[in-house]
Amino acid sequence: MKKRKLGNLEVSAIGLGCMSISANYGPPADRNQGIEVIRAAYEKGVTFFDTAEIYGPYTNEELVGEALAPFRDKVVIASKFGFKINGSRGLNSRPEHIKKVVEESLKRLRTDRIDLYYQHRVDPAVPIEDVAGAITDLITNGKVLHFGLSEASARTIRRAHAVQPVTAIQSEYSLWTRDPEAEILLTCEELGIGFVPWSPLGQGFLTGKIDPSMAFDTNSDLRATFPRFTPEARTANWAVVDLLRKVAARKKATPAQIALAWLLAQKPWIVPIPGTRRLERLEENIGAADVELTSEDLREIDSAYSKIKVQGARLSEEHMKLIDHAA
Helix, strand or coil, rough: CCCCEEEEEECCCCEEHHHHHCECCCCCCCHHHHHHHHHHHHCCCEEEECCCCCCCCCCHHHHHHEEEEHHHHHHHEEECCCCCCCHHHHEECCCHHHHHHHHHHHCCCCCCCCCEEEECCCCCCCCCCHEEEEEEEEHHHCCEEEEEEEECHHHHHHHHHHCCEEEEEEEEEEECCHHHHHCCCHHHHHHHHHHEEEECCCCHHHHHCCCCCCCCCCCCEEEHHHHHHHHHHHHHHHHHHHHHHHHHHHCCCCCCHHHHHHHHHCCEECCCCCCCCCCCHHHHHHHHHHHHCCCCHHHHHHHHCCCCCCCCCCHHHHHCCCCCCCC
């Protein structure tokens, strides 16, 4: 597996997003199956594993901690803070809360430090400088090694970076979700910050495995509430899958591999974290690192994509309210 750098943090070119093993895209997988997939990823060269306290909640960190314990010192673990979890909903990035929950995450992850600790969503009630200051304290104490932000605006990134250098920004980014291109990627490049696309496969849609007739479990699958995943939107958006299939056929690859290779080709400091609970999908995703897209391929993809109008917001209205749009 090739390596890439997020700031000065070296990781595998493709990481593993662990969320979907435990939560949000259907009922949780069997624990042993989850451990098997995470350990198989390590055996195949993945050194970057992404989780968060909210996934489950808590159960995904516990799973990741158990799975990675045998080779903890050879991997990079990313986790996230910032939600109220016990008995209430909403955000909480007060410094005293961060310093409390990091201890709980460390226990679940069976480790004495978190390599990359993201603010999961920007908390408008807490100045980002205070959040960055709390992380500085944790870094000084060796409990956190690197600071990250998720779904943050360029202005917030700059303010945070001025207090505590930011190693990575994590936001949704894929062929059909291009929001970071307008400003965030430029800010990352200017400041030397890495970028980690979550849902690099469009929450599964870009694999071509989610057809318009597929039903989502309304109790356990968030996609049931996302406008982009209504049957009508999926029918309209199938043009994106057709585009990926066309390129994949020529490259002897799969649509998922083309979607990931496209991201890798955008910048050398972009590290996608596709998630899966199945070994064959893990192999497929890792194989994307060996798919070379030429400048001509990229021009063809962008040209064809520019003629497609993606239907539906990427998240529900409730989730979109948590995205930082600070001017």
